[in-house]
Amino acid sequence: MNIPSKLFEDAVEAFSSLPGIGKKSALRLVLHLLNKEKEFAFQFTEAIKTFRANIKSCKVCANISDEDVCEICQHPGRDHKTICVVENIRDLMAIESTGLYRGVYHVLGGVISPIDGVGPDQLNIRSLLDRADTGEINEIIMAISPTIEGETTIYYLSKQLESKLDLITQIARGVSFGGELEYADELTLARSIADRQPYSKNMTSTG
Amino acid sequence: MNIPSKLFEDAVEAFSSLPGIGKKSALRLVLHLLNKEKEFAFQFTEAIKTFRANIKSCKVCANISDEDVCEICQHPGRDHKTICVVENIRDLMAIESTGLYRGVYHVLGGVISPIDGVGPDQLNIRSLLDRADTGEINEIIMAISPTIEGETTIYYLSKQLESKLDLITQIARGVSFGGELEYADELTLARSIADRQPYSKNMTSTG
Numbered sequence: 001m002n003i004p005s006k007l008f009e010d011a012v013e014a015f016s017s018l019p020g021i022g023k024k025s026a027l028r029l030v031l032h033l034l035n036k037e038k039e040f041a042f043q044f045t046e047a048i049k050t051f052r053a054n055i056k057s058c059k060v061c062a063n064i065s066d067e068d069v070c071e072i073c074q075h076p077g078r079d080h081k082t083i084c085v086v087e088n089i090r091d092l093m094a095i096e097s098t099g100l101y102r103g104v105y106h107v108l109g110g111v112i113s114p115i116d117g118v119g120p121d122q123l124n125i126r127s128l129l130d131r132a133d134t135g136e137i138n139e140i141i142m143a144i145s146p147t148i149e150g151e152t153t154i155y156y157l158s159k160q161l162e163s164k165l166d167l168i169t170q171i172a173r174g175v176s177f178g179g180e181l182e183y184a185d186e187l188t189l190a191r192s193i194a195d196r197q198p199y200s201k202n203m204t205s206t207g
Numbered sequence: 208m209n210i211p212s213k214l215f216e217d218a219v220e221a222f223s224s225l226p227g228i229g230k231k232s233a234l235r236l237v238l239h240l241l242n243k244e245k246e247f248a249f250q251f252t253e254a255i256k257t258f259r260a261n262i263k264s265c266k267v268c269a270n271i272s273d274e275d276v277c278e279i280c281q282h283p284g285r286d287h288k289t290i291c292v293v294e295n296i297r298d299l300m301a302i303e304s305t306g307l308y309r310g311v312y313h314v315l316g317g318v319i320s321p322i323d324g325v326g327p328d329q330l331n332i333r334s335l336l337d338r339a340d341t342g343e344i345n346e347i348i349m350a351i352s353p354t355i356e357g358e359t360t361i362y363y364l365s366k367q368l369e370s371k372l373d374l375i376t377q378i379a380r381g382v383s384f385g386g387e388l389e390y391a392d393e394l395t396l397a398r399s400i401a402d403r404q405p406y407s408k409n410m411t412s413t414g
Contacts, residue, residue, distance in 0.1 A: 003300065004275050011258035014251045018236050025227065031297060032226050033259055034271065041259035044221045045252035051218035052240055052248035064241065090238060093210065170286050 003027075060131070062107040062124045064089055069201070072096075072104055079103045081138040083131065085157065087111055087145060095143060106131065111149040112156055120156060128157070132164040142170040210234075267338075269314040269331045271296055279303075279311055286310045288345040290338060292364065294318055294352060302350060310348070313338065318351060318360040327363060335364070338372040349377040 008030060015026035034039045057063070058070035062085075065071070067166040072078060082103030086092045092105050108123045131137060132174040145188060158168050174192035175184050184192070210216040215237060222233035240248045264270070265277035268290075272278070279285060289310030293299045299312050315330045338344060347368060351357040365375050381399035382391050391399070 004278055004296075004303065005262065005271050007258045007262050007273050008271055010254045014254035017247075017251065019239050020232065020235065027297070027300075029225050030255075030258070033255065034262065034296075038259050040224075041255060044224065045256045047217045047221035048237075048240065048248060049252045051214045051237070052245050055214050055241065064215055066214050071211055078274065089211075089241075093234075096211065160312070183407065201265050 060127075061105045062109060062121050062127070063092055063105055077102075081136060082141065083128070083137055083139070084141045085128065086143050087150070089142065091145075103139075104194055106140075108144075108153070111144060111147070111153040113149040113152075123153075125157065125160070129164070132161055137165050138168060139167040140165060142168065144170075146173055267334075268312045269316060270299055270312055273319070284309070288343060289348065290335070290344055290346070291348045291350050292335065293350050294357070298350065298352075305338075310346075315351075315360070318354070318356040319363055320356040320359075330360075331369070332364065336367055336371070340366055344372050346376060347372065347373040349375065351377075353380055 001054060003012060011033070012023065012026045015021050015029050016023050021029070031045070054066070056065050056068060058065040058069050058073055060073040061070060063070040063072060067074075073080075079102050082105055083106050084095065084101060085106045085108060086095065087108055087110060089107060092107060093182075095101050095105075106124065106128045108125065108128075110118050110123055112118060112120060113125065116204045128140075132140065142154045142157065144154055154170060161168055172195060173188060174195060175188065181189065210219060218237045218240070219233045222228050222236050223230050228236070240251070246362065261273070262377040263272050263275060265280055266275050267271040267280040269275060270279060274281075280287075286309050289311050291302060291308060291310055292313045292315060293302065294312060294315055294317060299314060302308050302312075313335045315332065315335075317325050317330055319325060319327060319330065333391065335347075339347065347364075349361045349364065351361055361377060368375055379402060380393065380395060380400060382388060388396065
């Protein structure tokens with residue numbers, strides 16, 4: 001596409017610098033903004049700009065937050081003695097969406113991955129150890145992806161934490177709901193058999 | 208997804224107000240902006256805002272433009288006696304991308320569609336008639352989509368224009384390059400046979 005305006009081209013470039021938005025989609029988005037009132041575009045940019053300028057990282061758990069301490073850490077109804085350790089905010093949101101977990105979180109900001117130059121010092125591990133050191137934590141749940149890096153991270157954390165509290169758990173691995181056994185990988189299937197549960201187990205209580 | 212921050216939620220809403228961006232994609236885009244430097248987000252919003260605040264409509268042809276008259280209308284090397292009438296800016300860009308058309312344009316801003324409440328008065332038709340009235344136009348090419356509304360618009364325009372200049376043409380309809388005959392609709396195929404051309408026709412000269 002030949003773009004007949006520098007301003008237009010800059011706007012298309014801006015959209016296509018975002019992941020998953022190609023040149024054609026960017027063009028469509030910019031034309032959409034052009035067809036709408038100016039106010040629409042200004043509200044759009046204002047929301048993004050205000051977000052990026054003012055968003056904070058929770059001082060306790062490193063979740064994103066509008067204030068110094070996030071809503072979850074401030075919430076009086078949550079179980080502050082149970083910490084769920086997650087890799088990133090997206091995983092936190094996924095767990096929150098289940099609506100079943102009532103504890104609090106700790107966002108690591110990644111997993112240990114020497115190949116990508118990510119060691120323990122690049123992650124929010126110190127603050128997790130500090131939280132455990134208060135002696136007020138009953139359980140730390142590792143909700144980290146079952147990849148090699150994830151497993152390494154869980155191993156490292158549990159080594160650091162084991163002297164500080166009694167209960168370190170990890171989320172169950174097994175066959176997904178709706179998943180077909182024949183397509184499950186061998187490791188998952190083996191784990192799912194080893195960790196089998198009595199049939200009547202109540203599936204809706206957690207945390 | 209439960210979103211743990213109002214600022215974050217507003218940014219997600221902003222992205223998902225755009226066409227073709229769902230809640231999940233919006234979330235991914237916002238997280239991307241969060242992972243990048245603040246400056247990246249600010250440059251992004253600035254480009255969009257500057258574009259929407261300053262983009263103009265060319266006084267001559269209604270193409271988008273950074274100045275009062277667009278680059279194409281200002282270009283001394285173009286044939287200002289030939290006007291290609293297009294529905295919108297996207298069609299103009301598509302024709303420009305062929306690199307073969309050397310005339311100028313006129314952007315209607317839509318097609319006549321009584322069912323959508325679009326009559327001739329809602330389109331940039333008056334200014335097209337004025338251009339034709341100057342007596343300096345040799346040819347007007349109708350490059351409008353071959354839909355019912357498009358055909359109606361072409362008919363209406365040609366009625367208005369026929370007394371003002373000698374040559375009114377429309378772009379050829381026929382089977383696409385790479386298209387298979389058996390899948391072409393009957394109307395297109397019939398038109399393509401009726402409008403058959405001598406085999407040796409030079410395919411690369413236009414305008």
